[in-house]
Amino acid sequence: MKSLNIFIVEDEPLIVSTIEVALRKQGFFAVGDAEDYTTALRDIELLKPDLTLLDIQLSGDKDGVDLAIELDKKNIPYLFLSSQTDPNTIERVKHTNPLGYIVKPFTETSLRTNIELAWHNYNESKQHFLSIKHEGRLHRINQNSIQYLKAFDNYCYIVTKTETYLVPHTLKHISEQLQGNDFIKAHRSYVVNLKHILSVNKNTISLIDESIPVSASQKSLVVSRLKSL
Incomplete structure (x- = not known):
């Protein structure tokens, strides 16, 4: 499997650091991060990561589900990485197209497994x-x-x-x-x-x-x- 370039959308700096360390240990590259909708959308379009890890709770008026809707429009692949599992949030998530949903807290092994499976399925869906x-x-x-x-x-x-x-x-x-x-x-x-x-x-x-x-x-x-x- 190629060493994926991964962008992190998360509003807690400590969690960003934890994710970055976990990604490096598993052979992935963290190419950037953002804590709000506007910055994230701008940087994702600029850096063109292979995959985005997307928290739902973000700084500002728009959250990760709002960002997911925009990423869907642009056919940009992403996984949710969030602790939010309440029915209202899940109902909103149902209207998006993530490659997966990783629940916090996560282990390094579960992070790697979810990313690898998501990337494999994404590539399979692109086969013509x-x-x-x-x-x-x-x-x-x-x-x-x-x-x-x-x-x-x-x-x-x-x-x-x-x-x-x-x-x-x-x-x-x-x-x-x-x-x-x-x-x-x-x-x-x-x-x-x-x-x-x-x-x-x-x-x-x-x-x-x-x-x-x-x-x-x-x-x-x-x-x-x-x-x-």
């Missing part, structure tokens, strides 16, 4: 599948496993780590079915998954088991997108 017909059978391909697409006349090769599929659709048609921002056109005949690139050379892109061409016009864009991952 491509449905194609190949050799008379329907296949569902996890698009994260796709290394690249290759044009072949009015057909297209879909190349994964373990399989190669030839489908009766153009490169343009298949690439338009892909979700997210991980794929980029590297050449007029190739679309590559940025997450599978090992290096970009003068005229080629190196993947795990092979290389594909990169055009001069696309090379700088590929490099720029790689740096932003």
Whole structure:
């Protein structure tokens, strides 16, 4: 599991320090904290943490549930970390979409377990599948496993780590079915998954088991997108 960057929204400095220590011990990074709605929303958008730990009781007029509603609108993942379990609070929480609810006081083990499970479920929910017909059978391909697409006349090769599929659709048609921002056109005949690139050379892109061409016009864009991952 990657070392997550985690932002803390909590109005008690002592508890913030306790959470920061617990996160460091478990291999996570505390990238910042805030005690009120306005500061938290500003800093989360600025720092772009992987995950936010969100208390409900905050300084100011707006609380953690108000902040959660805004994070939901922006598709920013978060977990509640709170001691509040009263029926009214839980009823308000039901109208938000947290990855979990950690009840204070917490142990370092429960904190790590909840974060790991939440992050795993979050990533699973982001998985996208491509449905194609190949050799008379329907296949569902996890698009994260796709290394690249290759044009072949009015057909297209879909190349994964373990399989190669030839489908009766153009490169343009298949690439338009892909979700997210991980794929980029590297050449007029190739679309590559940025997450599978090992290096970009003068005229080629190196993947795990092979290389594909990169055009001069696309090379700088590929490099720029790689740096932003």
